[in-house]
Amino acid sequence: MELETELRRAIPAGELVVYYQPKLDVAANRFVGAEALVRWQHPRHGLLPPGRFIPIAEDSALIVDVGEYVLRQACLQARLWHEAGHEGMSVAVNVAARQLRDERIVGTVRDVLRETSLAPSCLELEITESSIMHDLEHATALLHALKGLGVSISIDDFGTGYSSLSALRNFPADKLKIDRSFVHEIETVSSAAAVALAVISFARTLGMRVNAEGVETLGQAQCLRKHGCDEIQGFLLARPVPADEVQAVFRQPG
Ligand code: G
Ligand code: G
Ligand code: MN
């Protein structure tokens, strides 16, 4: 059967599983939230990473259903963390380019927040730089509407999307996420380090926070800390884990 047909069936069948990767606040040295990353528990192929099916979903309207499913699960989880004493933990949800083209996303986010009673300030939406640049004017208007709900906006994979910095000057984002390709080479390739440091300084100037993803070594973490990066995530701190394991990670010191 085609993967797309199977995926359509997999959503109501409950085969999508949301994992969470904790994010560490560098200054406070404690976890402040987690990014929701979907996987597919496929009946025959086992646990599939998002790279195997998200691109297929993005080619059709299916990504809207996948996105809404992940959003609802993630908001429910964040509520559970709060009830378990991890107050203020935020959850970050990836939003695909195609979801951004559809105005209904604003109503969906509002409804899910109401349904789950999650404080809007604890929901972070991650939008890739390239999907914003695809239609900057439309994305800007839509993100203003989303921000009006009280959620926060992060620009994902930052540094890979060729945005003009001036275009982003008036963009309603709260955080930039340095793409992991730059983090990977931050100690070894001077041009990668230059991009990472430029992103940190650009964010600082605009009053945005900065996250670095894909942090795998202590050296990378120390370099990022030294240059004022606010938040890090990556295998060094924690891999993406199933929902029932996140709280144990939150309790660990960074
Ligand atoms: O886990 P992995 O490295 O395979 O993730 C691949 C990509 O899948 C990442 O870029 C991540 O942003 C994306 N991804 C994971 N979960 C979701 C999701 O719920 N929605 C969307 N649109 N992308 C996701
Ligand atoms: O594009 P996005 O940032 O949403 O993708 C996150 C993806 O990166 C997830 O699939 C996650 O599994 C993966 N990831 C998380 N931490 C690390 C890391 O330290 N190194 C690498 N190579 N991948 C990571
Ligand atoms: Mn992301």
Ligand code: NA
């Ligand atoms: Na990313």
